[in-house]
Amino acid sequence: MNKLSASAGKAVADIRDGATLMMGGFGLCGIPENLIKALAQQGSKGLTVISNNVGTDKYGIGLLINNGQIKKMIMSYGGENNRFTELLLNGGIEVEWTPQGTLAERIRAGGAGIGGFFTPTGFATLVAEGKETRQIDGRWHVLEKPLRADFAFIKAYKGDTQGNLVYRKTARNFNPMMATAADTVIAEVEHLVDAGSIDPDTVHTPGIYIHRIIKGKLYEKTIERLTVRKAETSKN
Numbered sequence: 001m002n003k004l005s006a007s008a009g010k011a012v013a014d015i016r017d018g019a020t021l022m023m024g025g026f027g028l029c030g031i032p033e034n035l036i037k038a039l040a041q042q043g044s045k046g047l048t049v050i051s052n053n054v055g056t057d058k059y060g061i062g063l064l065i066n067n068g069q070i071k072k073m074i075m076s077y078g079g080e081n082n083r084f085t086e087l088l089l090n091g092g093i094e095v096e097w098t099p100q101g102t103l104a105e106r107i108r109a110g111g112a113g114i115g116g117f118f119t120p121t122g123f124a125t126l127v128a129e130g131k132e133t134r135q136i137d138g139r140w141h142v143l144e145k146p147l148r149a150d151f152a153f154i155k156a157y158k159g160d161t162q163g164n165l166v167y168r169k170t171a172r173n174f175n176p177m178m179a180t181a182a183d184t185v186i187a188e189v190e191h192l193v194d195a196g197s198i199d200p201d202t203v204h205t206p207g208i209y210i211h212r213i214i215k216g217k218l219y220e221k222t223i224e225r226l227t228v229r230k231a232e233t234s235k236n
Helices: 033-042 062-066 082-089 100-112
Strands: 020-023 047-050 070-075 094-097 117-119 133-136 139-144 149-160 182-193 212-215
Touching: 033 062, 033 149, 033 182, 062 082, 100 117, 100 139
Parallel strands: 020 047, 020 149, 047 070, 070 094, 149 182, 182 212
Antiparallel strands: 117 139, 133 139
C-alpha cells in the first residue's frame, strides 16, 4: 500500500482544533521540520502537544508557540524558548512537566497498551502531586499513566512508500515509540525509496504503524545551543 502524501500540507490538512499530537525528536535533532511548518500554516488551534521540548524561539515547536496554536504541553524541558517561558509565567499555556525518562516510558506504555507503571522518579516532588503512590520493596514509587495521541509527527532518515523507516543516531530518541502511540502517524523522511529497497533487518519502525509519509525538503538542522571550545593560545 502506497502511503505517500503529495505534500506536508496535505498530510496535516485534517488535524482539527483541540487535537492531541506527539512530535518526535530531541531538542532540534530529529524533529519533523516540514510537518511542523505545515501545521503552522494550516493554523489548527487549542492543540495539546507531547514532546521532549518546545524548540526555540524560531525553530521546531516554537513556531506553533509563536502562533498561539498550543493550549497545553506535556514535556520535560523548556529552557531554550523565551516566548514559551513568557507564556508559562503569565498563565498563557498549560504545562504538564514530566521527567524525561518517565515521558519516554509513558509513550512506550501507550503504544504497548499498558495501563500504567510505578516509578520512583519524582516521588516527594511536584511531579507526584495528585498521583497514587506506593511503597515497593521499601522504596516509594509514583503511578504514571500512559500517553496516546490523535496524531504523531515523526522524522526518519530514510523510508519507503509503504512507511518502513530507518533512523540515524539521536533521531531515534522518541520518534520510534511515538510511532506506536497515536491513532494517525505521519512520517517525514530525508530519503524516500521504493518499497522493498530497505533491508528488512535494518528497519526500525515497520510500515504497519505509519499512515502517511512525505519526502521532506530544505532541512535546516539547526543546533539548539552552539557550544565550541575556546581557541588555544600558543605559549612561547
